[in-house]
Amino acid sequence: MSVATTDTSRWLRIGFLGDGLFKVVLAVTYSAAVAPIANTLNMSVATIVIAAAMLLLSGIAEVVFALRSAAPSHTKYLIGYDSGWIVVTLVVLAMMTSGGAFWFGYQAVASAALAIAFMVGSARGSGDIGVRNTGWCRIFRYTNQHFGHELR
Numbered sequence: 195m196s197v198a199t200t201d202t203s204r205w206l207r208i209g210f211l212g213d214g215l216f217k218v219v220l221a222v223t224y225s226a227a228v229a230p231i232a233n234t235l236n237m238s239v240a241t242i243v244i245a246a247a248m249l250l251l252s253g254i255a256e257v258v259f260a261l262r263s264a265a266p267s268h269t270k271y272l273i274g275y276d277s278g279w280i281v282v283t284l285v286v287l288a289m290m291t292s293g294g295a296f297w298f299g300y301q302a303v304a305s306a307a308l309a310i311a312f313m314v315g316s317a318r319g320s321g322d323i324g325v326r327n328t329g330w331c332r333i334f335r336y337t338n339q340h341f342g343h344e345l346r
Contacts, residue, residue: 202266203264206264206265206266206269207260207261207264208260210256210257210259210260210264210268210272211256211257211260211261211264213256213272214252214253214254214255214256214257214259214260215253215257216253217249217250217252217253217256217305218250218253218254218257220249220253221246221247221249221250221253222246222250224242224243224245224246224249225243225246228242228243228246231294235294235295236294237294237295237298238295241295241298241299241302242298244298244302245298245299245301245302245305247302248301248302248303248305248306248309249301249302249305251305251306251309252305252306252308252309252312254309255308255309255310255312255313255316256308256309256312258312258313258316259312259313259315259316262316263315263316265315267315268311268312268315271308271311271312272308275304275305275307275308278300278304279300279301279304282296282297282300283297
C-alpha cells in the first residue's frame with residue numbers, strides 16, 4: 195500500500211470518526227435540552243426525542259464503521275445527508291415559520307437511513323457478518339487490539 199493511500203485511509207477514518215462523535219454529542223445535547231427546544235419551537239417533545247435517538251444511532255453506526263472499515267465508498271452517504279440537511283435548513287429559514295418539526299423530522303428519517311448504510315457497510319467491511327462481529331463487540335475488540343498494550 196502506498197503512502198498516499200495510507201494517508202487517505204487515515205484521514206477518511208478520522209473524518210468518519212469525528213462526524214460520528216459529533217452526531218453522538220449533538221444527540222446528547224438534544225436530549226438534555228429537549229424541553230427548552232420544544233417550548234421555543236412550539237413542537238412535540240416526542241419529535242425531538244425520536245430525532246435524538248436516530249441521530250445517536252447513526253453516530254454510533256458511523257463510529258463503528260470508522261473503526262472497522264472507513265471505506266471511501268461511504269462518503270457519498272455523508273454528502274447526501276449533509277446536503278439534505280443544508281437544503282432543509284434553508285427551506286425552514288426561508289419560510290420563517292415554525293419549521294422545527296420539519297427540520298427535526300428530516301434529521302430523524304435521514305439519520306435512520308444513514309445508520310442503516312453504515313451498519314451494512316460495517317458488516318460488509320468485516321468479511322464476517324456474524325452476530326459476534328457486530329456493534330459494540332467490534333469496538334471492544336478493536337480497542338483491545340490497538341490499545342490493549344497501553345491499558346495493561
